[in-house]
Amino acid sequence: MWEPLASPLVRKLTDGEMPPLVLPSRPPLAELPSIFDPADLEMSVIALSELRLEGRGLGTPGLDDATAWVEAQFAEIGLQPAGDGGFRQSWSWTGGEPARPMILTNLVGRLPGSDPSLAGQPVVVLAHLDHLGRGWPDVRAGNEGMVHPGADDNASGVAVLLELARAMKVEPPRPRPVLFAVVTAEEAGRLGSRRLLEGLKSAGAPLACVNLDTVGRLADGKLLVFNADSAREWRFLFMGVGHTIGTTIEIVTEPLDSSDQVSCIEAGVPGCSSPPGPTRTTTGPPTPPIGSTARA
Numbered sequence: 491m492w493e494p495l496a497s498p499l500v501r502k503l504t505d506g507e508m509p510p511l512v513l514p515s516r517p518p519l520a521e522l523p524s525i526f527d528p529a530d531l532e533m534s535v536i537a538l539s540e541l542r543l544e545g546r547g548l549g550t551p552g553l554d555d556a557t558a559w560v561e562a563q564f565a566e567i568g569l570q571p572a573g574d575g576g577f578r579q580s581w582s583w584t585g586g587e588p589a590r591p592m593i594l595t596n597l598v599g600r601l602p603g604s605d606p607s608l609a610g611q612p613v614v615v616l617a618h619l620d621h622l623g624r625g626w627p628d629v630r631a632g633n634e635g636m637v638h639p640g641a642d643d644n645a646s647g648v649a650v651l652l653e654l655a656r657a658m659k660v661e662p663p664r665p666r667p668v669l670f671a672v673v674t675a676e677e678a679g680r681l682g683s684r685r686l687l688e689g690l691k692s693a694g695a696p697l698a699c700v701n702l703d704t705v706g707r708l709a710d711g712k713l714l715v716f717n718a719d720s721a722r723e724w725r726f727l728f729m730g731v732g733h734t735i736g737t738t739i740e741i742v743t744e745p746l747d748s749s750d751q752v753s754c755i756e757a758g759v760p761g762c763s764s765p766p767g768p769t770r771t772t773t774g775p776p777t778p779p780i781g782s783t784a785r786a
């Protein structure tokens with residue numbers, strides 16, 4: 491071994507005065523505008539958590555109004571209707587407290603892809619619209635009868651879904667179609683997403699689901715990704731996301747969350763999700779192992 495001579499890459503820390511080791515920060519060479527509009531996101535969250543909607547409880551006029559508002563957004567963005575009639579996928583259900591018959595409604599819109607051979611294998615982006623209303627089916631002691639506006643759970647997820655659709659609509663189409671689904675009755679046992687997946691499976695299997703639930707906060711500054719073991723590729727996709735957006739990504743493989751991605755996994759479609767609120771307890775079934783993997 492011999493010492494390099496006169497190399498600008500070598501600095502002996504034992505020679506004389508220490509140089510300052512912290513580089514002064516410099517502005518980036520370019521500051522690109524975000525493709526997501528914070529004002530749009532905020533407007534959606536405010537519109538969906540207005541008190542007059544009374545917490546978007548199942549079978550209430552508030553949830554009906556919120557559904558109509560999202561439906562109008564789907565039309566304005568220019569998504570293709572992909573429900574049973576227009577954007578809506580509706581069916582009747584009896585339940586609630588007291589039990590009564592009601593119409594449940596999912597909204598499904600589509601961005602077509604450019605590769606016809608992938609037309610039957612869309613990626614599904616999901617977010618649930620319903621919340622706890624005045625405290626059904628879940629309420630903390632002391633909050634009975636009070637409006638639960640549900641800004642974070644899950645106006646935030648619907649807001650991100652709409653903004654993503656808006657951003658993707660003005661870009662050249664990807665090869666693969668994307669289905670945007672705003673589903674109902676998550677709080678009552680994922681009825682909406684289970685119904686959605688039943689319908690999609692009969693038309694060919696989606697490639698994968700990404701569920702957005704309670705995305706209004708970054709707890710501990712980290713983005714948690716649940717059920718990322720439902721496909722081998724998720725871990726690597728989200729490593730890339732972390733590098734791109736500069737946020738720590740934590741892959742959570744324990745089956746802690748029973749949000750709508752579980753309906754995808756039960757149907758054999760890899761699904762992952764952002765976390766539920768930090769204080770929510772979860773009683774869903776453990777994630778079943780699945781054999782299928784996403785083909786990115």
Ligand SMILES: [Zn+2]
Pocket residue numbers: 618643644676703704749766
């Ligand atoms: Zn939720």
